Amino acid sequence: MQRPELNSNISAADFKDFYWFKEELTAFCKSKGLAATGRKPELTARIIAYLQTGEVVRRVNNKKYTSKFDWNKATLDLDTEITDNYKNTENVREFLRREIGAHFRFNVPFGEWMKQNCGKTLRDAIHFWKMQREQRGKTAYSRDDLLLEN
Numbered sequence: 001m002q003r004p005e006l007n008s009n010i011s012a013a014d015f016k017d018f019y020w021f022k023e024e025l026t027a028f029c030k031s032k033g034l035a036a037t038g039r040k041p042e043l044t045a046r047i048i049a050y051l052q053t054g055e056v057v058r059r060v061n062n063k064k065y066t067s068k069f070d071w072n073k074a075t076l077d078l079d080t081e082i083t084d085n086y087k088n089t090e091n092v093r094e095f096l097r098r099e100i101g102a103h104f105r106f107n108v109p110f111g112e113w114m115k116q117n118c119g120k121t122l123r124d125a126i127h128f129w130k131m132q133r134e135q136r137g138k139t140a141y142s143r144d145d146l147l148l149e150n
Contacts, residue, residue, distance in 0.1 A: 008032070012051040020044070032056065041108075078123040086114050099126055107132075 003018045004010050006028050025043040029036035033056050034046050050056065067083035074080070076095040088106050096104045099122075113128050 008051075010051065012048050015048060015051055076122060078121060078126070080122045082114055082118055082120050082122070082125065084118050086118070088114070095122070096126065096129070100129065104129070 004014055006015070006020060006024055022040050022043065025040065025047060026036045028034075028047060029043060032050060034050055036043070038046075065083075065085040067085045069083040069085060071083075071085070071087045071089045072091050074091070076091065078099070088111055093104070093106065109132055110125075110129055114125060117124065117128075
């Protein structure tokens with residue numbers, strides 16, 4: 001199947017079946033009055049919602065962080081709680097490499113899990129990362145499957 005044109009006539013299912021450049025997603029959002037800012041997954045979700053419902057969902061960024069935890073400088077251990085202001089920093093990378101090994105790499109599902117699991121610990125994060133790595137070698141999986149399991 002040839003890639004269809006990204007417009008209001010495309011079904012959400014067809015939209016999901018193809019790869020789109022961020023520039024295309026941004027242009028589509030602007031043309032439909034959708035918020036055109038954010039990362040590619042946010043734009044994609046916004047477009048899918050629009051294609052399914054026809055509703056314009058605006059991006060609301062009223063997020064105020066309550067934590068003052070400094071992920072760049074804090075001393076981390078297995079019991080460090082994940083806060084609402086979590087960031088993938090070099091400090092976190094070094095800690096996880098010490099705990100997991102030199103093969104540790106940040107990836108999108110891991111980053112999303114970290115942002116969605118405030119209150120859990122870095123021990124929980126390491127468990128998730130190892131489980132995710134095992135799953136990757138077994139079968140094809142979706143990022144949503146991993147996030148829902150934990």
